[in-house]
Amino acid sequence: MAITMPSSLLPFLPLLQLTIILSISTMPQVRPQEAPAPGPPFACDLSKNPSLNGLKFCDPSADSAARVADLVGRLTLDEKIGWLTSGAAQVPRLGIPKYEWWSEALHGVSSTGPGTKFLSPVPAATSFPQVILTAATFNESLFHAIAQVVSTEARAMYNVALSGLTFWSPNVNIFRDPRWGRGQETPGEDPLLSSKYAVAYVRGLQQRDDDSGDHYKLKVAACCKHYTAYDLDNWKGNLRYTFNAIVSQQDLIDTYQPPFRSCVEQGNVASVMCSYNQVNGKPTCGDRELLDGVIRGQWGLDGYIVSDCDSLEEMFNRQKFTKTAEETAALAVNSGLDLNCGSFLVKNARAAVNRGLLNESAVDRAVSNNLATMMRLGFFDGDPRRQIYGSLGPNDVCTKANRGLAREAARQGIVLLKNTEGSLPLSPAAITSLAVVGPNANATVAMIGNYAGTPCKYVTPLQGLTASVPTVYHPGCADVFCAIADVDGAKNVIAGADAVILVVGSNQSIEGEGLDRVDLTLPGQQQTLVSEVARASRGPVILVIMSGGGMDVQFAKDDPKVTSILWVGFPGEVGGAAIADVVFGHHNPSGKLPMTWYPQSYVNQVQMTDMNMRPDPARGYPGRTYRFYTGPVVFPFGHGLSYTEFDHRLVTAPVHVSLPLDENHECRRGLSTSCKSIDAAEESCNGLDFDVHLSVKNVGSRTGGHTVMLFSSPPDDVDGGAPTRQLVGFRKMELGPKDEEIVEFKVDVCRHLSAVDENGNRKVVLGQHLLHVGTLTHSFNVHI
The missing domain is CATH 2.60.40.10 (Immunoglobulins)
Structure with a gap:
């Protein structure tokens, strides 16, 4: 199925065409389909269950609310509870198959979650840049276009039973602290940028491609997470599972809530996920004011509220917020939770009802919200291969156009932080030998960040640069931890080079889910490697930083031998080609930092557990993000140079x-x-x-x-x-x-x-x- 380019991307079409042309040589061959793929799970298959004919919930022309009420009225209590969990149980007597709710699509269809598998005939999907780099483009049309492609590939995979229809993306938490390992998944530190990203991405995922204007029907169902004030994973023994975020009402309304509100009110998102942590002493998945009061009451969510995975288990076992498991189950559902990622409600909801802690009417409300979402996705409309997206399949995944868009997103996101006159862009005609050094110079998996799937095909920085000029290569470090820098080996390699590209930074072993940083400096001996190689170089030295969060690279900013600095985030599967495009001037960099880059001294002044945004001079607290921070910076929010x-x-x-x-x-x-x-x-x-x-x-x-x-x-x-x-x-x-x-x-x-x-x-x-x-x-x- 062809993807129509949004009109707002037309100014970038020449660059996109160049991207596609340059990508052809690295494209995989179209996969022949060896055998018919299995069909996707769906309900109301009248060909197999003629007895369903005439039942209202199987009638696509009937009113949706009436269809949901009809179905819920036919379910037993245990069958209803079976649809309060991410691994929803089948109901054979009503022709309802089992369904796995948990799929992810943060920056491409992801392998995270049991709802998605990368197998024949779709062994890979397009892996776009990690969100923080896409946010650096400040291009709403691009946010939307990426999501449209992701949803097309998702539907194609669903049609061959390799993914679901409900995707728990995007992550719209504010990147409050540079140490947060999951900041890479977010659109940055600014509430407006995060809100606009959220709306554009959600609409791109959910909106149908038939221009019908019917916002009720969904292409796929998106989910904005993690609600709310969630931005700590594992920092000095403080764990997300038990962390109690003490947040002022001022900061909650001003900073933490706006992206979620925009998701619901402007994006019409199908779902919101509550987080592991507590906010002001209450678990978010058990806070009626936050869930039923705000999300559904004030903002008007038309969809379902889901827990982060096993968060109810954590609420009971680690947070010990209630005395019994039944009380936890009742608290969650009574607070407005509809779906449990995990098995906690399946195990405990029936007992909660039996003890009188949970009314069946509350279960009805929750399961109705879940089933209504599946109705919107066409799950109860018969075979999806006979519906609007039925023709999508393996040939619609990993296309040239999709990979070209991934390359364009990386090019637009790359931020030029420093550029001494005469440094960048390099002229390929003037380079007889380019030295490429650094632990991320030949990176593959590091380029796609977390919550990624199996990419179509990598183009590493080394491969991208080598495609334009002759190169010599030395890693300089065994890995990003760089316990020992092989400075002498690197110097030997660069001795005859006209220019040097140093590709350094981090990967998921430094910053990622479940792992927050302690320092903001380049890991290990990377700084030594950079400084020594720069000192020995005879030509321009371009420092390329691959990371999710900011780094204290003041030493390189001040070093006249380091002539240029690029931040490339985690640039996606074709990131190496995008880096080469910028280095050699095929693309003029236009990215802007979506987060402040702080000096290392920041970590000594600010405890990561302190949720306050505003400065407090009385205790030497400098505040957070460009909106409130009063201290020195390495590079400010919004910084980015051009040629x-x-x-x-x-x-x-x-x-x-x-x-x-x-x-x-x-x-x-x-x-x-x-x-x-x-x-x-x-x-x-x-x-x-x-x-x-x-x-x-x-x-x-x-x-x-x-x-x-x-x-x-x-x-x-x-x-x-x-x-x-x-x-x-x-x-x-x-x-x-x-x-x-x-x-x-x-x-x-x-x-x-x-x-x-x-x-x-x-x-x-x-x-x-x-x-x-x-x-x-x-x-x-x-x-x-």
């Missing part, structure tokens, strides 16, 4: 913004001088916005992508810990040499210019605000 230069000029923006309050408002009754803010929830705030138009010009000699990032800062005298600045909007664009375009932003006064107070209430701050893009600033007054 060209862009100028910004303000075209349109207001000088005054008036809030239309009712005459009886307390701030108008002679008390206006005492009013420093108004409630953003007030009716007068709805729909109040203004336009900002900026002219952006490429003043250089190269075509390049550019992200325009619009920030706002509150008045200087604002109280209550407002962010020093926050992202209001961003736009990705492509400009040729000397080209100029107008970029338009619509600023929502009550959403973008507000701050959350200590009680969790959002307020529009009155007074002089500041908008800024790069070095351009504009002041305006918000008043009543």
Whole structure:
């Protein structure tokens, strides 16, 4: 099935075409299908179960709610409980097969979870860059396009019984601390960027390709996780299974919740996953206020709430939050949980009902939410191979176009952190020998990060670079731990080279699920390797950092012998080709850091267990993320260089913004001088916005992508810990040499210019605000 390129990606089409052309040589041959593949699991197979004919739950033309009610009314209590677990049990008498809910699609169809298998006839799937690098593109259209491809490959695999239809992705937690091993899975530290990524990715996964506009039907079902304030795995003995995150209402509303809210309200996500940890003393999967109250009540989730895997077991056995297993089961379901990843509810829900702790009506509600999701996926509509996606199969996986998109995503995400004049890009014609050194120089598995599947075919950094120029290679270290750096061996290899590429960093043995970092420096003796090789080099030295989180590479930033620095995240299966594209100037880098890079001193000032975002000078606490952090940085959020230069000029923006309050408002009754803010929830705030138009010009000699990032800062005298600045909007664009375009932003006064107070209430701050893009600033007054 062909994938239609979104119109918003058309500016990047020439680059994408180049990517596809350059990828052809590394593409695997189309796999011949040796034998008919087994069919996918589905219910209501009337050809095998004629007795189901006429039953409402098997009638696709019937109202969905009526279908669900009909089915639930036919199930016994034990059969209902069997559909409260990720390994849902079959109900043969009603023609319902077993179903595995747990599949993953974080940045490609993943092998994590029992719902997906990579076997013939689909032994691999496209592995896109890890999320943190994709987020660095700041390209919403690209987020959406990647998810569309992932959902197509997922449906293709489902049709040959190799995956499910419910994918527990994306991870939208805020990357609060650089030590977090799973920060690589997230879109970064900014709530707006994370929210926009979440919405675009969820819509790309879920929306049908038939342009019907029917948002009820799903292509696949996405899940936003891990709700909420979850960002610690295993740090100095503090485990995610027992960690109690003490979070102020201010930080919860201001920082941790926005991506989840956007997932539900704007993305219409089918599911939210509650996390292992406690928040303020309550397990998230057993907190009725957080689940039933917020997700379903305030935000209006139309779908199901699922636990992280075995989190109910952890709640009972490790957290010891309840006295008995039945009490834990009852607490979870009564709080709003619908599905248990694991077997805890299957083992204990019946006993909870028998003891009167759990009403069958609560079970009905939960199983109805689960079954309604499966209805939306067509699971109860008969053979899916006769439905809209029935023609998808092995030939729709690992296509040239899909791998080309993976390469384009990596190219757009790569961040140029430093570039001394005359260093990058290298000219292939001028390079007779390129030295490639470092423990990640020939990396394969390290490139795809965690929650990945079996990739179609790797292109390592060494392979990508070798395809353009003659190379010599030395690893320099046995692995990323680099207990001993072979400096002499590396020096011997680089002796005759015109330029040196050093590929260093980490992998899943340094930062990953269940593993947080303690330090921010390059692991082991990698710094020594870099410095010594740079000192001995006779030409440009390009440092390439492969990692999920930021690294303290101040030494390289300050070293004149290290002429350029690139951060490439975990760039996906064709990451090596993307790195070569940037190094040799086939692609002009346009990535921007989606997280702050801190110095090593940060880890001595900040305990990872401290959830507070705002600084506290009294205890020497510098705060977290660019919005609040007051200390030194190695590279700031949003940093990223290009091979060209862009100028910004303000075209349109207001000088005054008036809030239309009712005459009886307390701030108008002679008390206006005492009013420093108004409630953003007030009716007068709805729909109040203004336009900002900026002219952006490429003043250089190269075509390049550019992200325009619009920030706002509150008045200087604002109280209550407002962010020093926050992202209001961003736009990705492509400009040729000397080209100029107008970029338009619509600023929502009550959403973008507000701050959350200590009680969790959002307020529009009155007074002089500041908008800024790069070095351009504009002041305006918000008043009543």
